[in-house]
Amino acid sequence: MFGIERRRKIMEQLTQDRKVYVAELSKKFNVTEETVRRDLEKLEQENLLQRSYGGAVLNVGTSEDLSFIKRTSIHHADKELIAQKAESLINDGDTLMVDASTTCLALLRHLKTRNDLTIITNSILLVNEFVNSSFTVISSGGTLRSRSYALTGPAATGILEKYYVDLALISCKGLDRSRGIMESNEPESLIKQTMIRQAKKTILLVDHSKFDKTAFTKTCDFTLIDYIVTNQEPSAEWLDFFNQELIKIIY
Known part of the structure; x- marks a missing residue:
C-alpha cells in the first residue's frame, strides 16, 4: 500500500473514531510504528490532526460536518x-x-x-x-x-x-x-x-x-x-x- 493511500485510510478511521493509536495502525497496515509516526506527522503538517502520546486525535476544524x-x-x-x-x-x-x-x-x-x-x-x-x-x-x-x-x-x-x-x-x-x-x-x-x-x-x-x-x-x-x-x-x-x-x- 502506498503512503498516500495509507494516510487516506488513517483519516477515514480518524473521522469515524476521533482518535487513532500508533500501535494499532502499525498492526493494521503491517508497517513499523516509525512509519505510522511519519504518516501522522505529515497529516499534522496539513492541519488534519493533532498528534498525542501514542497516537493522534482529529483536528475538529477539518472534520466539522455541521447539520x-x-x-x-x-x-x-x-x-x-x-x-x-x-x-x-x-x-x-x-x-x-x-x-x-x-x-x-x-x-x-x-x-x-x-x-x-x-x-x-x-x-x-x-x-x-x-x-x-x-x-x-x-x-x-x-x-x-x-x-x-x-x-x-x-x-x-x-x-x-x-x-x-x-x-x-x-x-x-x-x-x-x-x-x-x-x-x-x-x-x-x-x-x-x-x-x-x-x-x-x-x-x-x-x-x-x-x-x-x-x-x-x-x-x-x-x-x-x-x-x-x-x-x-x-x-x-x-x-x-x-x-x-x-x-x-x-x-
Missing part, C-alpha cells in the same frame, strides 16, 4: 449578501446544477422571478421548497445524508452524468491556495466534482470564513472554477491568486 439546520444559522447575513451579488450571473433559460449548501439555497430564493430555469439538484430541501415554483426541478435521487439533506452515492452521480448544464452552483468548507477547494465529507465532495464536470462554467459561493481553511477532502483545483462570489474583499494575496488563475471574483 443543515445549524449551518443555516451561521453567517446568515453574509449568505444573503452573496446571494444578492450572484443574482446577476444567472439568466432566464439557464440550466443549473445546484448542491445542497445553505448558500446556494439562499441564491435560488433570489431567482424566483427568473423565467424558464431548470434546476438539477441533490438537495431534498431545495426540491421541497420549490415544488410550486416556476422552476423545472430535477432531483438526482441517491442515498440521503440526513445531516445535510443531501442525496449522494452512485445513483446520484449516475443521474447527474446524464445532463449537461450552463452553470454549476456550489459552495465548500474550505479554500487554500495550495490545497484547493475542500469539503468536510467525501460523498458530497464527489457530487460536487460531478456537477463541475457536467457544467460549462462553475460558480463557487463562499463566505469570508472559508478562506485559508483546511477541510477533510479535496473537491477540485481552482482551475475548474470560473467565478467566486463572497461577502467581503479577500486579501491582496488572494486577489493576486485569483487573477493568476483567471477567476472572476465578485464581492
Whole structure:
C-alpha cells in the first residue's frame, strides 16, 4: 500500500473514531510504528490532526460536518449578501446544477422571478421548497445524508452524468491556495466534482470564513472554477491568486 493511500485510510478511521493509536495502525497496515509516526506527522503538517502520546486525535476544524439546520444559522447575513451579488450571473433559460449548501439555497430564493430555469439538484430541501415554483426541478435521487439533506452515492452521480448544464452552483468548507477547494465529507465532495464536470462554467459561493481553511477532502483545483462570489474583499494575496488563475471574483 502506498503512503498516500495509507494516510487516506488513517483519516477515514480518524473521522469515524476521533482518535487513532500508533500501535494499532502499525498492526493494521503491517508497517513499523516509525512509519505510522511519519504518516501522522505529515497529516499534522496539513492541519488534519493533532498528534498525542501514542497516537493522534482529529483536528475538529477539518472534520466539522455541521447539520443543515445549524449551518443555516451561521453567517446568515453574509449568505444573503452573496446571494444578492450572484443574482446577476444567472439568466432566464439557464440550466443549473445546484448542491445542497445553505448558500446556494439562499441564491435560488433570489431567482424566483427568473423565467424558464431548470434546476438539477441533490438537495431534498431545495426540491421541497420549490415544488410550486416556476422552476423545472430535477432531483438526482441517491442515498440521503440526513445531516445535510443531501442525496449522494452512485445513483446520484449516475443521474447527474446524464445532463449537461450552463452553470454549476456550489459552495465548500474550505479554500487554500495550495490545497484547493475542500469539503468536510467525501460523498458530497464527489457530487460536487460531478456537477463541475457536467457544467460549462462553475460558480463557487463562499463566505469570508472559508478562506485559508483546511477541510477533510479535496473537491477540485481552482482551475475548474470560473467565478467566486463572497461577502467581503479577500486579501491582496488572494486577489493576486485569483487573477493568476483567471477567476472572476465578485464581492
